[in-house]
Amino acid sequence: MALSFNTSNSLYDFVVREGNGVKGVSDLGLPEVPDRYIQPPEERINKQESRTCDAPPIDLSKLNGLEHEKVVDEIVRAAETLGFFQVVNHGVPLELLESLKHTAHKFFSLPLEKKTLYRAGVSPAGPVTRLATSFVPEKEKTWEWKDYISMIYRSDEEALQYWPNLCRELVLEYLKLSSKMVRGIVEILIRNLGVTIDDSKTEQIMGDKVVNFNYYPPCPNPELTVGLGRHSDLGTITVLLQDEIGGLYVKMEEDNDAGKEEWLLIPPIPGALVINIGDILQILSNGKYKSAEHRTTTTSTRARVSVPLFILPIATERIGPFPEAVKNVGFARYREVLMQDYMSKYFGNAHEGKKKIIDFARINSA
Ligand code: OGA
Ligand code: NI
Numbered sequence: 001m002a003l004s005f006n007t008s009n010s011l012y013d014f015v016v017r018e019g020n021g022v023k024g025v026s027d028l029g030l031p032e033v034p035d036r037y038i039q040p041p042e043e044r045i046n047k048q049e050s051r052t053c054d055a056p057p058i059d060l061s062k063l064n065g066l067e068h069e070k071v072v073d074e075i076v077r078a079a080e081t082l083g084f085f086q087v088v089n090h091g092v093p094l095e096l097l098e099s100l101k102h103t104a105h106k107f108f109s110l111p112l113e114k115k116t117l118y119r120a121g122v123s124p125a126g127p128v129t130r131l132a133t134s135f136v137p138e139k140e141k142t143w144e145w146k147d148y149i150s151m152i153y154r155s156d157e158e159a160l161q162y163w164p165n166l167c168r169e170l171v172l173e174y175l176k177l178s179s180k181m182v183r184g185i186v187e188i189l190i191r192n193l194g195v196t197i198d199d200s201k202t203e204q205i206m207g208d209k210v211v212n213f214n215y216y217p218p219c220p221n222p223e224l225t226v227g228l229g230r231h232s233d234l235g236t237i238t239v240l241l242q243d244e245i246g247g248l249y250v251k252m253e254e255d256n257d258a259g260k261e262e263w264l265l266i267p268p269i270p271g272a273l274v275i276n277i278g279d280i281l282q283i284l285s286n287g288k289y290k291s292a293e294h295r296t297t298t299t300s301t302r303a304r305v306s307v308p309l310f311i312l313p314i315a316t317e318r319i320g321p322f323p324e325a326v327k328n329v330g331f332a333r334y335r336e337v338l339m340q341d342y343m344s345k346y347f348g349n350a351h352e353g354k355k356k357i358i359d360f361a362r363i364n365s366a
Contacts, residue, residue: 005034012137019116021133021147023108026217026303033221036143043142045226045263045297050249053082053264057272060181061089075185076192079277082264083292084250086272090181094271096174101243103167104213104305108147110166118149118164128152128162135229140350145225145298146216153209171211174309178239178273182206182311185275186236193285194324205236205284207314214306216247219298227296227304229351232358234343235278235312244268245304247297250276253290263295279358280313280342283334286321293354315340319361334361 005011011034014020025034055078062071078085107115118131130150134143151163151171159172186206190197216227227247242248249263256262266274282291298304313319320336337360345360 008036011036015133015143016137019112019119019131021131022143022145023147023215023217023303024112026219031220033145033219033225037145037219038221038224039142039226039229043226043229044224045249045295047265047297050263050265052267053084053250055082055085057086057088057269059089060087060091060184063184072188072192075188079189079281079289081290082250082252083277083290084266084274084294085276086266086269086274087181087185088269088272090178090273092174092177092181092273096170096177097241097271097273099170100167100174100241100307101305103170104215104307105303107149107164107166107213108215108217108303108305115149128154128158129164135231135351136347136349139348142229144228144351145219146214146227146296148212148214151211153211167213174307175209175211178309182237182239182309186311189237189277189281189285189289190322193288193322194328195322204317205280205313206311207317208235208312210310210312212308212310214308216296216298216304216306218300218303220300222298222300225298227298228294230293230295230353231351232282232291232293232354233276233278233308233310234280234346235310236281236284237278237311238274238276239309239311240274240276241307241309242266242268242274243305244270245299245302247299247304248274248306249295249297251293253292266294278310278312279346279354280319280339282358283319283337283361284322284325286325286329287333288325288328291354291358295351313339315343332363334358335363337361 058074118129120130120132133147160168219225246268248266252262277289277291279291281289317339318336319339321332321334326332346357
């Protein structure tokens with residue numbers, strides 16, 4: 001029997017309430033996407049009009065050698081301009097990265113009753129795992145063509161108890177083997193502000209970690225849909241593993257001469273990880289580092305997966321610009337906010353761009 005989704009309620013029931021997600025819709029093999037997935041023209045992504053970012057990946061192994069300062073400069077420069085860069089020789093074994101992508105596919109191929117154990121608000125693990133679709137389907141006019149599971153890290157014991165069997169050990173291993181790189185990058189960026197950073201401060205701003213498996217199933221209308229709508233990331237930094245299909249576009253800070261937005265494709269580079277600055281680091285740095293808006297396309301042929309690792313301050317932390325970063329500019333661009341409040345703001349809104357969220361913390365927002 002062909003499902004027709006005559007009403008928006010029947011689509012909501014199928015996708016959200018029953019937990020089929022957009023993978024369920026994709027599996028039906030419909031010739032066209034349901035209306036709810038059709039983006040307004042201004043939000044559709046024109047691949048032909050976008051350029052590819054040609055910045056070479058930064059070689060982190062050189063941090064240990066004579067070129068240390070040069071590599072630090074490359075990282076700082078990228079954080080101040082595009083807000084995105086790629087790294088190689090990052091210390092995470094490439095086989096582990098391959099396993100993560102493979103396991104993300106495997107998770108989303110599980111039968112529905114296995115996956116829905118991890119649904120938001122349903123899982124006995126409460127907020128520690130969260131299977132969901134789109135971003136906030138209750139609030140969004142148009143849905144994103146994406147399912148995901150979030151795994152929130154608080155302790156090894158909790159992760160081993162509640163995260164999905166099929167990936168718990170692998171994801172923990174990833175967290176362990178990426179932590180030196182993550183800390184190294186965060187410390188470089190903070191020190192460059194003139195801030196003397198000790199271990200407890202580092203812990204405060206990178207104390208929480210969340211790993212997602214993002215799943216973008218094949219889509220019959222890639223030109224009408226988005227995988228992820230425009231957003232900036234919430235946290236301190238994000239480390240993104242993407243597969244060879246690609247489809248991640250980043251908005252350049254300045255529009256071009258014709259006043260048009262310019263988006264750059266961050267191309268998949270074998271073995272590389274993508275690093276981007278989150279809103280919190282933009283606030284901590286008093287606007288020096290850029291938390292860039294980004295979004296993703298969908299493809300008609302194969303499912304795409306990506307694995308972001310979000311590094312965040314702990315929820316009880318008060319976040320405001322470092323005094324040293326204020327001194328550099330002469331005034332504070334952001335006020336102090338409680339991380340918990342910033343998060344509520346972030347997760348209470350659809351993906352409609354960065355400004356709406358970060359202005360929550362901006363002084364004299366105009
Ligand atoms: C995200 C994100 C990009 C991608 O999950 O926040 O931006 O390529 N992902 O999936
Ligand atoms: Ni993102």
